[in-house]
Amino acid sequence: MRVKGGLLLLQLCLSAPCLGQGTVPDTPAGRKFAAWLEVFNRGDRAAYKEFLEKNYPSEAQRADQALAFREMTGGFDLKKVEASTSEKQVALLQERNSDQFARLTLDVESAEPHKILGLDLMAIPRPPEFPLPHLSGSELIATARKKLDEDAVAGRFAGTVLIAKHGEPVLAEAYGLSDRDHKRPNTLRTRFRIGSMNKMFTATATLQLAQAGKLGLNDPVGRYLTDYPNKDLAAKVTIYHLLTHTGGTGDIFGPEFQAHRLELRSLDDYVRLYGSRPLKFEPGSKWEYSNYGFILLGAVIEKVSGQSYYDYVRDHVYKPAGMTSSGSEPEDQAVGDRSVGYTRMGGGSEHPNSETLPYRGTSAGGGYSTVEDLVKFANALEAHTLLDAQYADMLTTGKVDTPGGGRYAFGFDDRTVNGIRCFGHGGGAPGMNGELEVCPTAGYVVAVLANLDPPAAVRISQFITNRLPEK
The missing domain is CATH 3.10.450 (Nuclear Transport Factor 2; Chain: A,)
Known part of the structure; x- marks a missing residue:
């Protein structure tokens, strides 16, 4: 199968x-x-x-x-x-x-x-011939709580959920344990590893530098990474290609990553390991999800800004948005309220995901956040705190068709969910899953994080967004 x-x-x-x-x-x-x-x-x-x-x-x-x-x-x-x-x-x-x-x-x-x-x-995608009902605001909250209770009792969900309408929370709940050994419950303050959701922050940072005139979206990577090993990639792949997963730059996961998982401590380490690889396809000819492409965006941000990727995102994304509980500190450093992820991957019963984690998160993913911080990020985008209206629209508007039926923007998925447009991004890996959905015409933001395998959080997010009120 x-x-x-x-x-x-x-x-x-x-x-x-x-x-x-x-x-x-x-x-x-x-x-x-x-x-x-x-x-x-x-x-x-x-x-x-x-x-x-x-x-x-x-x-x-x-x-x-x-x-x-x-x-x-x-x-x-x-x-x-x-x-x-x-x-x-x-x-x-x-x-x-x-x-x-x-x-x-x-x-x-x-x-x-x-x-x-x-x-x-x-x-x-759900075929149009099988529509789901749009619920009223109160019906949505009651139905979501029922679904969450059922999934939590069945062991399908442990994590946090925040639904906001016009920027204000209308449902904020936590389920399950963040640390089973110590019987510590998940709370709204619990920090969850967010996988590829970091791509939204990386893309936002890239667009900030473009808005400031410090880089061009159609510039080749080699303009900024002047010593990049593969000169063909450096000359052909543009910032636009990296932002839309159309550069043919490939992934980072596989035998090489497993062999060097804890040695990859900086973005430069990833470039040294993968920088000589040939292109997988001619840039711009197709869409193929590329974690390595977002590693390269992080490296470009460092070159252009003169800061480390982590410092730039902290100063220019997290701080202006009021996100006080997000980051990418190394796994060997103590981070208060950071949950333990539990996975079944690899066989057997659920167990901590510690043997799968990288040294630290990167510009491609692997950091941590809370549902409250994710909603703050969404609010800051909509309020044009992080980008002006033109660049915020550019960031979140789909540009390339994807196999799932949506369109990929710059670090955001853009799709229509039961007749309502939503944009955001998910993240998943062993023992972690999350999704942020911003649905501007409906006035809702949905943030879900889990310390279980996918699709624990994504299925909850889909359940909610599929039933949003039409007005």
């Missing part, structure tokens, strides 16, 4: 031939589809592995990962059969624990016993 586009777990409620709102055709592919969903939905490891060994042997060794996926989503309901032939089944599914939709494609052999050739899942 291949899972794509951010879906992290799977289960289905299905008993052929009628499953939820759909009917599975009585074809070889349809019967195999129904049988797979039924055994997968049961969550019985022995039965599921036996099914795979008989029908999809190439995937039998990944049975545990698939069942972990099942546990996280709470399963899928069949919503619609999109296409069906004797050898292929395409269906729309919805996670039971969230609003997330997926497209499942199953192919089988033409001859008996019709073994499965491929089973792919792709996360997709």
Whole structure:
């Protein structure tokens, strides 16, 4: 089973031939589809592995990962059969624990016993034919609290949530423990690691320097990083490319990162490790998420401003916005109220994520913040405290289509959620997940942080933004 586009777990409620709102055709592919969903939905490891060994042997060794996926989503309901032939089944599914939709494609052999050739899942935006109701303000708060209580009791959420309307909190809650060994509860003051959400701060800093006339968005990287090892990249990749993930600069995670995880202590260390790599594709030709591209933006900020990346963001983003609990201090330094992250990744029960953490956060991600600070950041953007109106709009307006159905701006996702435009960014890694959504026409800001694996926070954020009042 291949899972794509951010879906992290799977289960289905299905008993052929009628499953939820759909009917599975009585074809070889349809019967195999129904049988797979039924055994997968049961969550019985022995039965599921036996099914795979008989029908999809190439995937039998990944049975545990698939069942972990099942546990996280709470399963899928069949919503619609999109296409069906004797050898292929395409269906729309919805996670039971969230609003997330997926497209499942199953192919089988033409001859008996019709073994499965491929089973792919792709996360997709919610189709318009399955709209969710817009709630009133009071209904939204009551519904969100009910969802949070359910997920917290089920162990699917531990963290904090803040919903603000026109800049003022209308819901602010904390759930679960920030440190299980010491039985310390999460509070609104708890600092959570935020993963890639740091990209919003990096992009804001970059646009500040552009607004001040200190750098040009169409300038090549080599204009500022004059000694960059790969001269081809330095000449072709622009600041715009880096901000929009269209530069072909690649990622940082993988075997090299794992081998040097605690040695990478500065942005220059990352450039020394990855700076000689060739481009993955011609800059500007496609969109591909690049953490390394935002490492390079941090290096450019340092060159142009004359400050370290961390000092610049502290002085020009955090301080003006009133964000007193955000930063990227090294993991070996004590930071008050910083939560312990808990992960299942790597197998076994939930355990601290300490063995996965970098030395410190970077311009690509890995810092920490609170939901209160994130709302302060959103308010400062909307009040033009950090950027003037022109550059704030430039920062948050989508420019490049992304696979998830939205558009990527400069360090922000820009998408329409159930008819309402929202922009923001999420972050996720083992034992950490977060999302900030700013929905200006509706007047709402939603900030959710969790010290659990993705999609703990994202699913809560989506649940809320999907149901915002229209006015």
